[in-house]
Amino acid sequence: MDHLPDFPENPFIPKPFVIEEKKRESPSVFSLYLRPIDQLPFYFLPGQFNMLSAIGGGEAAISIASDPTNPHILIHTLRIVGNVTKALSKLDKNDFVLVRGPYGRGWPIDLVKRKTLILVAGGIGLPPLLPLLYIAQKNKGYFKNLILLYGARTKDDLLFMPLLYKLKAEQIITLHVSVDRPSRDWKGQFGTVTALIPSISFDNKETFVFSCGPEIMMRFMARAFIQKNLPKEHIFFSMERNMKCAIGICGHCQLSPFFICKDGPVFPYEKIEHLLTVEEL
Amino acid sequence: MNPSPSLLCEHPFLKGMSEPFIHKLSAIATHLSFKAQSYLFVEGQKADKFFLLQKGLVALETYFPERGILVIQTVGIGHVVGWSWICPPFLWHFSARVIDPVDAFVFDATCLRQMMEEDPSFGYEIIKRIIPLMLERLQATRLQFLDIYGPPS
Ligand SMILES: Cc1cc2nc3c(=O)[nH]c(=O)nc-3n(C[C@H](O)[C@H](O)[C@H](O)COP(=O)(O)OP(=O)(O)OC[C@H]3O[C@@H](n4cnc5c(N)ncnc54)[C@H](O)[C@@H]3O)c2cc1C
Numbered sequence: 001m002d003h004l005p006d007f008p009e010n011p012f013i014p015k016p017f018v019i020e021e022k023k024r025e026s027p028s029v030f031s032l033y034l035r036p037i038d039q040l041p042f043y044f045l046p047g048q049f050n051m052l053s054a055i056g057g058g059e060a061a062i063s064i065a066s067d068p069t070n071p072h073i074l075i076h077t078l079r080i081v082g083n084v085t086k087a088l089s090k091l092d093k094n095d096f097v098l099v100r101g102p103y104g105r106g107w108p109i110d111l112v113k114r115k116t117l118i119l120v121a122g123g124i125g126l127p128p129l130l131p132l133l134y135i136a137q138k139n140k141g142y143f144k145n146l147i148l149l150y151g152a153r154t155k156d157d158l159l160f161m162p163l164l165y166k167l168k169a170e171q172i173i174t175l176h177v178s179v180d181r182p183s184r185d186w187k188g189q190f191g192t193v194t195a196l197i198p199s200i201s202f203d204n205k206e207t208f209v210f211s212c213g214p215e216i217m218m219r220f221m222a223r224a225f226i227q228k229n230l231p232k233e234h235i236f237f238s239m240e241r242n243m244k245c246a247i248g249i250c251g252h253c254q255l256s257p258f259f260i261c262k263d264g265p266v267f268p269y270e271k272i273e274h275l276l277t278v279e280e281l
Numbered sequence: 282m283n284p285s286p287s288l289l290c291e292h293p294f295l296k297g298m299s300e301p302f303i304h305k306l307s308a309i310a311t312h313l314s315f316k317a318q319s320y321l322f323v324e325g326q327k328a329d330k331f332f333l334l335q336k337g338l339v340a341l342e343t344y345f346p347e348r349g350i351l352v353i354q355t356v357g358i359g360h361v362v363g364w365s366w367i368c369p370p371f372l373w374h375f376s377a378r379v380i381d382p383v384d385a386f387v388f389d390a391t392c393l394r395q396m397m398e399e400d401p402s403f404g405y406e407i408i409k410r411i412i413p414l415m416l417e418r419l420q421a422t423r424l425q426f427l428d429i430y431g432p433p434s
């Protein structure tokens with residue numbers, strides 16, 4: 001590792017954390033509440049991610065979903081899609097998880113202080129936005145208004161609804177939820193989350209949008225806001241690509257001139273708009 | 282009672298419309314409230330009304346043999362409900378059931394169509410406002426078909 005002089009220690013050596021609690025959030029999604037074995041506080045910025053692994057189970061990039069003001073408990077919410085997430089899903093309370101991080105550039109939270117912030121989350125895109133909700137809860141008045149537009153496939157796929165309803169009842173967020181697939185027991189809005197945008201009103205100069213979810217959703221979401229005259233530079237995306245090193249060396253996460261792990265995962269829409277429709281990028 | 286032109290022009294669909302056109306619309310409009318679970322219109326019936334929602338939430342639904350009544354989309358504040366009155370055979374393609382109590386401006390669509398025929402500049406103004414909404418609804422439907430939140434392939 002002589003060629004990596006900037007790193008104070010070997011950046012590939014993970015830290016062990018113990019699972020304090022494991023929660024099922026939906027049929028394919030679970031959360032891990034982790035405590036560092038060395039008891040040292042784990043500081044991060046909203047929108048950053050960690051590389052997570054079960055011992056011997058490979059690594060995956062997973063966003064940090066916890067309260068940034070509580071550095072003693074680290075929360076990750078994962079959807080089981082492949083080998084790494086499956087291996088992590090088999091772990092239980094008191095088992096160990098290996099963590100490298102935090103990595104990447106998070107949400108530009110200073111830019112949105114005392115402004116209206118609209119969060120647009122689709123499916124498993126909600127967890128990286130949760131730290132912002134905790135900031136709003138702990139620091140009332142940080143945002144002028146906080147609006148959450150949240151879409152999922154079905155009612156059963158909606159995550160963290162008790163928390164969201166609580167924040168809504170405490171008037172910390174304005175909540176709009178929509179599901180994509182009809183079911184008899186869902187009494188709210190139907191349609192993808194982008195369909196919620198035309199009916200909300202906001203002051204263009206004072207409003208910013210942070211979004212995380214399927215890339216196609218974010219693309220359509222951005223267009224819908226631009227159609228409502230929101231300046232492009234007020235829109236930010238959290239991007240995903242498969243990652244390996246997470247520190248800008250291996251090139252696995254490359255998106256044309258950017259490395260998502262180092263230059264992102266949060267990008268101004270303006271910077272990446274032209275790359276979003278290029279095949280195989 | 283007809284809603285006043287000043288009240289009508291507050292609706293997002295009509296914002297910026299010229300005064301004479303707003304007056305025309307006011308003459309054929311009523312201001313109505315609908316309770317939860319009532320229907321604005323029912324699939325297959327004559328499409329003779331046009332709704333601008335001021336408050337509430339409406340589900341567009343259809344009957345699916347063996348699966349019962351299915352919601353296709355919901356439409357909320359500031360939106361238009363119903364455009365089957367524009368094209369023959371002027372029959373509703375879906376039913377519109379109220380989920381959250383609705384306040385709406387309701388227009389006599391037969392009169393509206395006639396006024397649009399007689400005054401093409403008025404007709405064009407209405408169509409210009411309806412088409413972006415149709416496009417928006419079409420895009421939303423296309424995204425729904427893509428199953429964007431589904432598991433990665
Ligand atoms: C910055 C960042 C933050 C992330 N945050 C979270 C999070 O909070 N929770 C979470 O569950 N996941 C998150 N992910 C996604 C997660 O890293 C991937 O799903 C990872 O590949 C899972 O590893 P696996 O071995 O379980 O699945 P794999 O074996 O890698 O993949 C399984 C299937 O999913 C497909 N796939 C893998 N990754 C992606 C992707 N990113 N987009 C679309 N399809 C993909 C593969 O092609 C394959 O078909 C994040 C990714 C990034 C880059």
Ligand code: FES
Nearest residue numbers: 244246250251261
């Ligand atoms: S993951 Fe290696 S460069 Fe980004």
